[in-house]
Amino acid sequence: MNISMDDLHLFVLTVQHGGISAAAKQQSLQRSKVSRRLQELEKSLGCQLLIRTTRKIELTENGRLLYQQINQPLTGVAQAAKLLSNQQKSVQGVLRVAVPAALITSNMFALLLEKYLEQFADVQLEVLHCQESIDLKRQNVDIQILPDGVKVQNEDYVQQTLLRFPSSLVASQQYLQSHPNITELSELTHHPLMVSRYNQASLPDNLTLRLCSDDLRLIQHMATTGKGVALLPTILVKDALKSGELSQVLVNGPLPEIKLTLIYPSKQFLPEKTRALITLLRDSFTENNIS
Template identity: 55%
Template sequence: MKASMDDLYLFMLTVRHGGISAAATAHGLQRSKISRRLQELEKALHCQLLIRTTRHIELTENGRLLYQHINQPLTEVNHAVNLLESQQNSLQGVLRLAATASFISSPMFAEVLDAYANQFPLVRIELLYLQKSVDLERENIDLQLLPNMAEIINVDYVQQAFLTSSNGLFASSEYLKQHSEPKTIAELQQHWLLASRYNSTLLQEGTRLRLMSEDINMIQQMAVFGQGIALLPNILMQESLLQGKLVQVLTDVNFSDIMMTVVYPSRRFLPEKTRAMVTLLREKFADQS
């Protein structure tokens, strides 16, 4: 489906006038017609061009790219259209991915990046360390990985769970030698606990927190140093357990699961490079849950 030149012209008018209503008024057109044609243009180009709000519109990165060429000769306009179509449908360009620092630095995520880089060598990956949900469209971020407890800034964004892990309590052998190992959940009150902002809410009221951090790796390291008992996702602790850096305590105590969610702006306008990463994440962690 090719983009219509009439729709491109309406897009140009909308940007020039700063909104659909203003463009409709200035040129004696129906607002509903312009809105409908802009949706058809986005559908034809397989990408979102405008961020619509109640009072005005903003250009996405793709929208800015198209508008840069829209006043040029017809050959330039066709070039811009072809460029957007190529970007959406090909496995090349830049993939901007945001995630928590602890997940980005985990060995399992490194394996995902390695597999992606081997399969799609023409895609350059940019990683952003973000702990909270952000406006992906305005920040020009393709997808974000967040714990399920994090509040997503835009409820219209697509959210898909790709990893579920139970939580456990972990301490170093040295710590347990110096302190009596807790045998019940009540005995945890006698120990210092280390937890993330997300899973600290799982602990009983009155629990003594020595460290609360966004960085799971820092919590894990402090537990290795013997600074307390850490509440951490089991799936990320396998290497430390195998190396003997940590041991699990109170193995019969069940905490709520933590779930990792992949968030992206639109299923309808999902570029192939982004779709490939989403698929790889789900395939990689399907057997880990």
């Protein structure tokens, strides 16, 4: 790790004067040069310090930590730099993950987090319930998982498709025995449907919706208790279908898929704790591992 004290000084000036341009003016330097040296400092430390916008700069959590340490006597500067570098390389600390309610309630996701915690005992996981895209940097969240169709707030963030989950129409045997047969999609008009907002748009408009929820477990419960026909990811109802608790409707019909997207701020400044969970997500959310 080779840290330039001049670059640290420019970082302090940038924070104190509220921007790169002001710091450059104070030092009689070109703005581009100051910006480049700040990037070099970030590269040396292995983490992002500043969020740059057209009008101002903001400190990341790492940037605030460094600035607080630099305000101490100069002997603490090297310790602050070492602290940040070690923090990025070690698999420890707090890891914040934002996921939709549908994923929080799935056994598959719970088992994945359980596996992560078993492997990395020094990491504290914080799982946040988020239905919409958030600004990961400003809200200090490391990873977000969103279904397809939800617009990502910051297009500069890394976005990777994890897997397409096929859906099934399901109902209880009790319900199917007491209602008209369903042999084609158009006949669903005679049945109350229960869907999530992620697959609602893919169905015909003339269908009767009994329930629309982000909680897929709630939809499955309603189907199991005979309240109607539910459209759910096949992986979620696999055990219920096997046990006979639910039965599949329109097995060969064209049904929508739910695609999960993995989102994180940057490939360049990726702490090892974050990289480890991303690797586990990629390895786990594949056709071979969830079949």
